[in-house]
Amino acid sequence: MSPTLRFVLCGSVDDGKSTLLGRILQDTRQVFADEMERVAEDSRRYGTRGDAADLALLVDGLLDEREQGITIDVAYRAFETPRRRFIVADAPGHEQYTCNMATGASTAHLAVVMTDARKGILPQTARHTRIVAMLGVRHIVLAVNKMDLVDWDRDRFESIAAQYRAEVAGIGVTKVQAIPVSALTGDNLTRRGSASTWYDGPTLLEHLETVDAERPADRQPFRMPVQYVNRPNPDFRGYCGRVAAGTVSPGDQVLVSPAGTPAEVESIVVWGGERQQAARGDSVTLTLQPQVDVSRGDVIVAAGEPLEVADQFQARIVWMGDEPLTVGRPYRMKLHTQELGATVTRIRHRVGVSDGAELAAANLERNDLGVINLATTRPVPFAPFDESRALGGFILIDRATNATAGAGTITFPLMRAANLSWQAFDIDRAVRAQMKRQQARCLWLTGLSASGKSTVANLLERRLVTGGRHTYLLDGDNLRHGLNRDLGFTEADRVENIRRVAEVARLMVDAGLIVIASFISPFRSEREFARSLFEPGDFMEIFVDASVEVCARRDPKGLYARALNGEIRNFTGLSSPYERPENPDVHLDTEKLSPEQCVKLVIQQMEEVE
Amino acid sequence: MKRYPWLSALESEAIEIMREGIAAAARPVMLYSIGKDSSVLLHLARKAFWPAPPPMPLLHVDTTWKFREMIAFRDRVAAEAGVKLIVHTNREGVDAGITPFTHGSACFTEAMKTVALRQALDGGGYDIVFVGARRDEEKSRAKERVFSLRSPTHQWDPKAQRPEPWNLYNTHLQTGESLRVSPLSNWTEADVWRYIAAEEIPIVPLYYAAARPVVKRDGLWIMVDDDRMPLEPGETPRMRRVRFRTLGCYPLTAAIESDAATLAAIIAETIATDHSEREGRLIDHDDEASMERKKREGYF
Known part of the structure; x- marks a missing residue:
């Protein structure tokens, strides 16, 4: 159990947070006589209790707060009882001041969530609970306040507590202690209430004095973010920081993250001397051996337990x-x-x-x-x-x-x-692709000459690049002029051509690129070979489909005409077979679809596989 | 610190805050008022940056009405800590003859403390200003962030404070803005005394009870520290056993009757008292919420 419990008081407007805190402070004798005189004076001016002291004015310290009778910003108050020391953050309830509430909650071990017994769980109660849970608070006290106004109705209290427990299930809160209280009368705050004999749990203060709300720190490896490098002279280089987890002693082996540089803790330097151990929460200065390169923002961690x-x-x-x-x-x-x-x-x-x-x-x-x-x-x-x-x-x-x-x-x-x-x-394909914020893959376009491969490939690349992707387009033109210059158009050369294309595409996918390969690639076996070079899902076979008749009619380069004239031998679709893909990943019928529609289909399919 | 196990946590937190401030600072400075909180702050700075001396100068705003013992103590302690001491006085104020007796406490404080501080801060161009403020001192301080933003004219805007989650202090500033950094935010008066005892930190002897020449004014014991204090008709200084809970300008800081001549006795008295330490400060009573107004104007 830590000697200081930090808790935050939250809940909706007018649930009585400041009044409750004022009451606890008064009942634990934390309020000075001259402070009380001031409160009495303020109460006559701003108070909401007639001539009685409005204890909220003990903590609502800003002029605007007293004038408006609300809490705008979080107030911190330290107090102690014989059993424990406390730092309480009194948080504003208004939705518009939620971020001030979050400031108060972020350093708390526990949250006292208040609710008005007459109103039950309000949206703001739930909002505050969700925020304190997100900020790391695991223990909650549900203080059902103003019980005096519902005649200490036990059923009312229990149904509010049950509703609250149901609402907070699954958001990371591990413990909810519900306590019926009246901030106005002080019942069940620091002393047992006479009207709630049915309640046999602890008073609020008893619970706060005994709860162990800190997250367990045992068995965590050593971690210390470096705040400041202390170099008073060339012989001394100390790394200042507050131990975030674990313990450290001279002789411990450590790593400097993120570089991963190993070193040994030489000493733990404190004012006028050295110490033999430091633990979580301690502000220390470490010296390392050898004197490695460490800067603010690095984290010194236990060797073998890298971050x-x-x-x-x-x-x-x-x-x-x-x-x-x-x-x-x-x-x-x-x-x-x-x-x-x-x-x-x-x-x-x-x-x-x-x-x-x-x-x-x-x-x-x-x-x-x-x-x-x-x-x-x-x-x-x-x-x-x-x-x-x-x-x-x-x-x-x-x-x-x-x-x-x-x-x-x-x-x-x-x-x-x-x-x-x-x-x-290791820098691998996933890392390189991640740097480019994309999934690297090969989009393999197959189809007859003039089926529309180049049109679709060009438009597809434009769309991808506009979307911030990194691409490369491989086609017969850019390969046959260089890498494949030595190859002709015999069947063997055409197979070798496709093999090289597939290997180049594989290297480029490995480099993290989206490769668009646009080749007739008429043989099923060569397309299967290409696919075999890639991880499943990284290769998409896209069939750009148009009949030979339509392609011959389109014939933009006049190739069909020359082939029909006998000027080109082994022309796919005419004098050489084209083996249609049986199960292409995408099938584009370019006789019916516009190039735009084709590209849309491809991108849709890419997103589905991602 | 064994008896009060939270003191070492408060110390570590304060050191962490100081190091964050220094890591962000281009021109840091520590406001040094010679009081017990300043003594603790300086001690923490020595610990935080050991074996280097504290990497910031001390700035003392001297109203020329400080207790004489305070000035002697200040010079000795600064030399011992190996820090540069900057002393600033509002010379125009002195030349205009402003004293607490002739102009009233409000006017005097405005000219010799608030204006003087602004002059010193503007002159130094400081971006990170360490102060010994504690949240338990009074209600508007209880609302203030650890790293508290000040406008180029040193004003605090309590309705537009930066959120300050965890220990992640946002130190980014626009031109002319500065941050008041309070490492002692979560300390109480009792913590300060216990820490002084545990660490054997030297403090100005005025904190210990001794026989001193005083007069009673408006129910408060005022010490006659030098012959500049005009006595009312019929007023004669009497020797009384008194001590000070806070130290400021002698005509504006009242003493309390006390026999507490040791730290243990002071601590016992601090815990038993039913009056706040600021009760002895005349400026706080000038009008309600006077501290918030003064802070909005740039008072520390």
């Missing part, structure tokens, strides 16, 4: 910017001590606040919750937020206004191949 490194993530986000979150707009991202550029590549969905529904969204407005895909400008070491708040939580900063525009939590990396350390992973 994942990636540049694309799926993440949850609560949006806080005045401008909506927009796909493609560049933001600054701060993740532990690392700062870099980031772009939202996709909004997967917006989260319905009251029911968690996945709603389609083109952008996210202020106070919206959503799930997004995010690409960073370089690979960063990280841990999923569920494993580590310190290494998986981030903010996005608007480049134009410098505003903190969003708070996010990494769910998982999108580029599985890049797991583990950067050093450890």
Whole structure:
């Protein structure tokens, strides 16, 4: 159990959050006499309790708050009882101040969610619960307030608690403790209420004093993001940071992520000396042996327990910017001590606040919750937020206004191949294709001369490039002038021609490109050979189909005429066979379809296979 | 720190905040008021950057009405920590003859503290300004972020504070803006005293009870620190055992009667008291919500 419990008070407007906090502070003797005098004075001026002291005024500290009788921004208050020390964040209930609530919730171990016994669970109650859960809070106290106004009705309390438990199921909250209270009378806050004899659970304070709400830290490997490199003289190079997980001692073997450089911890330097161990939460300065290259933003980790490194993530986000979150707009991202550029590549969905529904969204407005895909400008070491708040939580900063525009939590990396350390992973086809943000593959167009292959291939390439894809078009013209210059038109040469084309296409797919190969390729066996060079799904056979009669009529290069005249031997469709594909991935009937329609069909099929 | 296990967590958090501030800073500075909170702040800076000296100068805004003991202490401590000490006084204010006695506490504070601070900050062009503010000091501070944005005219806009999730501090600034950084945000007065005791941090002796010459004005004990203090008719300084909970300008900071001459006694008294530490500060009483107004104007 940690010596300090940080908790956040949240819930809808007028549920009595500030009053409850004021009451707890007063009952635990945290309020000075002169403060109370001030509250009494303020109560006569702004209070809502007639001449009685309005305890909310103890914590609503801003002029606007007292004048409007609401909480605008989160107030922090530290207090202690003989059993524990507390830091409480009193969060605003209004929807428009949700991001201030999120600020208060982000550092909390536990949330006290308040609800008015007369009103039950309101949409804002559910919204706050969802946000605190997203920000990492696992323990919740549901304080059903104003019980005095419903005559301490047990059924009422239990039905609210049951409804709440049902609503929070599946959002990551592991423990809900429901407590019937009255902030006004103080019942069940710091002392047992005489009217609720049916309630045998702890008072709010008892629960807060004894709950173990921190995530277990045991058995986690050592991680420390480097905040600052301390170089007072050429002989000393210390790496300053706060231990995010695990423990460290001199002699420990470590790696510097993302580079993966190995080193040994030489010493843990503290003021005027050294220490033998540091654990999670400690701010320390490490020296390493040898003196490797380490900068702010690197993470020093236990050797053998490297951190994942990636540049694309799926993440949850609560949006806080005045401008909506927009796909493609560049933001600054701060993740532990690392700062870099980031772009939202996709909004997967917006989260319905009251029911968690996945709603389609083109952008996210202020106070919206959503799930997004995010690409960073370089690979960063990280841990999923569920494993580590310190290494998986981030903010996005608007480049134009410098505003903190969003708070996010990494769910998982999108580029599985890049797991583990950067050093450890081979640059393979998936990595190269991922850098181009596409699935590399070979689109193989087969069909008679003049069936429309070149027209479709050219248009297809244009469409793909316009969509930001990286492509290359292989056809008889660009290969026969170079690589295949030595080949003629005998059957053997034509087979060799296709073999080389297929091999070149395979290399280009390996380089991460989308290759469009446009060849008559009349023989089933050679097309099967080409297919065999690729992973399943990476080769698409596209049959560009038109009858010999139609092709001969089109005859744009006059080839059919010359073949019919006997000037060209082994002409496919006339003097040499064309084996029609039996199960092409796409079948394009160019006698009926326009080139546009053909291209659309191909792209549709590509997306289906992705 | 064994008796109060959370003190080491508060220390680590404060050090983390200082390092984040320094990593982002082009021109950092620490506001140094010579009081107990400043003493803790300086001590933490020495620990955070050891074996280097604190990588920021100290800035003291001298109203020329500080207790004499404070000035002597200031010069000694800065030299010992190996930091540069910048002392700024509003010379126009001095030349205009502004004193707490002739112009009232509000006018004096405005000219010699608020305006003087703005002058010093503008002159230095500081972007990251470390301060010893604690959220438990008063209600508007309880609302303030750890990294608190100030406009080019040093104003705080309480209704447009940046969200500050986790420990991810946004340090990006537009031209002329600055950040007030408060590493002691989550500390209480009792924490400060316990930490001073645990770390044996030197503090100005005025915090310890001793016999000092005082007069009683409006129910408060005011110390007669030098002969610039005009005495009212019939007023004669008396020797009383008093000490100070906070230190400021001597005519504006009241003493409390106390026998607490050791840290243990001070801590016991701090925990037992039913009055807030700011009670002894005259400026806070000038009008309700005076701190928020002063902060909006650039007071620290």
